[in-house]
Amino acid sequence: MANKGLISLDELVGQIGDGAMLAVPPDYSGVAMAATVSLIRRGVRRLHLVAVPTSGLQAEWLIGGGCVSTLEAAAITLGEFGPAPCFAEGIRAGAFVMKDSTCPAVHAALQAAEKGVPFMPLRGLIGSDILKHRHDWQVIDNPFSAQDPIVLLPAIKPDFALFHALLGDRHGNVWIGRRRELMTMAHAAAASLVTVERIYDGDLLADETMAAGCLPGLYVQSLAHVPRGAWPLGFADEYALDADEVRRYLQRARSPDGFRSYIADWDRPGSHDVVAAE
Amino acid sequence: MSFSTQELMIVAAAREIRDRELVFVGMRLPIMAFGVARLSHAPRAVGLFECGVVRYAPADGTLHTMADPPNQLGAAWTTGTVQVMGLMQGGRVDAGFIGGAEIDRYGNLNTSYIGGIERPKVKLPGSGGAADIAAMAKRLLVIMNHEKHRFVERVGFVTSPGWLAGGEARRRAGLAQGGPAAVITDRAVLRPHGPDHELHLASVHPGQTIDGVRAATGWDLKCLPGAGETPAPGERELAALHTIDKDGFWR
Numbered sequence: 001m002a003n004k005g006l007i008s009l010d011e012l013v014g015q016i017g018d019g020a021m022l023a024v025p026p027d028y029s030g031v032a033m034a035a036t037v038s039l040i041r042r043g044v045r046r047l048h049l050v051a052v053p054t055s056g057l058q059a060e061w062l063i064g065g066g067c068v069s070t071l072e073a074a075a076i077t078l079g080e081f082g083p084a085p086c087f088a089e090g091i092r093a094g095a096f097v098m099k100d101s102t103c104p105a106v107h108a109a110l111q112a113a114e115k116g117v118p119f120m121p122l123r124g125l126i127g128s129d130i131l132k133h134r135h136d137w138q139v140i141d142n143p144f145s146a147q148d149p150i151v152l153l154p155a156i157k158p159d160f161a162l163f164h165a166l167l168g169d170r171h172g173n174v175w176i177g178r179r180r181e182l183m184t185m186a187h188a189a190a191a192s193l194v195t196v197e198r199i200y201d202g203d204l205l206a207d208e209t210m211a212a213g214c215l216p217g218l219y220v221q222s223l224a225h226v227p228r229g230a231w232p233l234g235f236a237d238e239y240a241l242d243a244d245e246v247r248r249y250l251q252r253a254r255s256p257d258g259f260r261s262y263i264a265d266w267d268r269p270g271s272h273d274v275v276a277a278e
Numbered sequence: 279m280s281f282s283t284q285e286l287m288i289v290a291a292a293r294e295i296r297d298r299e300l301v302f303v304g305m306r307l308p309i310m311a312f313g314v315a316r317l318s319h320a321p322r323a324v325g326l327f328e329c330g331v332v333r334y335a336p337a338d339g340t341l342h343t344m345a346d347p348p349n350q351l352g353a354a355w356t357t358g359t360v361q362v363m364g365l366m367q368g369g370r371v372d373a374g375f376i377g378g379a380e381i382d383r384y385g386n387l388n389t390s391y392i393g394g395i396e397r398p399k400v401k402l403p404g405s406g407g408a409a410d411i412a413a414m415a416k417r418l419l420v421i422m423n424h425e426k427h428r429f430v431e432r433v434g435f436v437t438s439p440g441w442l443a444g445g446e447a448r449r450r451a452g453l454a455q456g457g458p459a460a461v462i463t464d465r466a467v468l469r470p471h472g473p474d475h476e477l478h479l480a481s482v483h484p485g486q487t488i489d490g491v492r493a494a495t496g497w498d499l500k501c502l503p504g505a506g507e508t509p510a511p512g513e514r515e516l517a518a519l520h521t522i523d524k525d526g527f528w529r
Contacts, residue, residue, distance in 0.1 A: 028345030075404035091401040103407035104363040123367040124413040126452045127439030149452035180358025237347050
């Protein structure tokens with residue numbers, strides 16, 4: 001795919017059109033929160049959001065912004081902060097289609113796309129009502145062995161993987177380190193859109209110690225330099241979750257107007273310094 | 279030595295982990311239980327975390343998520359969800375340790391929908407990896423609060439399969455191994471008993487009564503022969519817990 005190189009945050013999310021299937025990582029893995037706010041402000045609609053394999057604040061905000069028509073996830077949780085209000089209200093109101101999944105099921109379906117096979121067999125899931133309600137999943141008899149039912153999951157082929165990473169270089173290579181789910185997402189998606197904490201001056205793949213933790217630029221359609229791009233979520237060793245900000249959000253999200261004004265006012269720390277510097 | 283109910287719960291849960299076992303560890307109380315087991319009777323147990331972390335020693339520091347830096351520092355392996363789940367799918371995981379919101383007589387767990395999927399009263403977070411852990415770990419260990427609305431005759435939605443309808447139902451469904459082995463609550467320890475695998479009262483915690491536990495259970499809870507009192511945490515167990523719980527969060 002054509003690597004469009006380093007662009008602005010608004011240009012980056014501008015590529016995500018209405019109706020796109022968007023794969024996003026769990027709260028611990030580099031969530032592109034600044035990009036998420038930009039998407040909501042632009043008013044994107046009918047997203048098919050795939051949490052790889054779970055999501056929290058990002059799914060909550062996209063749902064609150066009315067951006068989501070289908071949500072596939074193993075879990076949606078704000079953890080210690082309690083119920084996610086827009087998600088809960090959306091379920092109650094039937095505002096989007098909820099496709100309940102499990103962590104390995106989401107990964108397996110992405111691996112099918114990664115390998116170009118139409119489906120993936122997965123051990124487990126049997127006995128769970130999740131399977132009963134997923135009419136797109138099938139149980140077959142293992143063709144190689146008797147009395148061994150096995151679940152088949154159709155491939156998930158996202159249009160975009162969207163995430164935040166520590167380092168990106170001018171060739172579009174992105175250093176993801178330990179976060180292997182980002183690699184699976186990127187391999188499965190048609191294109192990856194990545195915000196990065198810092199620009200690496202050089203070629204990440206030319207450095208022996210960095211190369212193994214790199215997503216090669218051939219998967220990356222666009223990169224934007226967005227320091228603190230995962231805030232208010234935490235990001236690896238860089239910054240911790242901003243619990244006060246999450247509580248501020250929950251306070252204001254008690255009404256739809258409160259949610260809208262929260263997103264309108266949202267401003268990540270230091271964003272103006274960066275604009276000035278660039 | 280004094281201890282809180284939650285500390286007793288953690289210690290009782292830790293006792294379910296055997297030395298040298300590979301244990302799939304869920305968040306919150308299961309993480310603490312794994313840590314106590316490692317630092318007391320199971321020094322060679324190995325903990326697997328769904329985010330891709332494999333640990334020997336418990337993390338040094340408070341965790342909001344299982345991928346927080348303290349849980350990665352000093353890890354035995356930092357890999358991906360696919361790889362750690364693969365250890366379980368390949369049949370290598372001895373025990374899975376998870377929490378629940380609603381459980382029934384046969385140890386089926388619901389973390390998806392309260393009040394049915396069509397018109398849910400409450401949407402719970404979902405499975406995460408729990409459905410898979412429940413299906414594939416050789417033993418399932420559950421830790422949760424014991425209240426009548428949580429301990430029900432039949433869960434409204436089976437997120438994580440236990441013994442399903444009891445008896446041979448789990449095996450007949452196609453799950454070749456595993457099943458709930460113990461449920462540790464803030465009041466008692468329950469275990470499946472007999473060919474039906476129905477959960478029975480195995481021990482009541484100090485300060486609780488059999489009648490009290492039965493009153494907090496939504497089915498006609500029977501007692502295992504010889505059900506007694508859960509042993510109070512020993513000195514070594516509490517010391518292990520205090521080593522991990524530096525801030526006294528669970529005291």
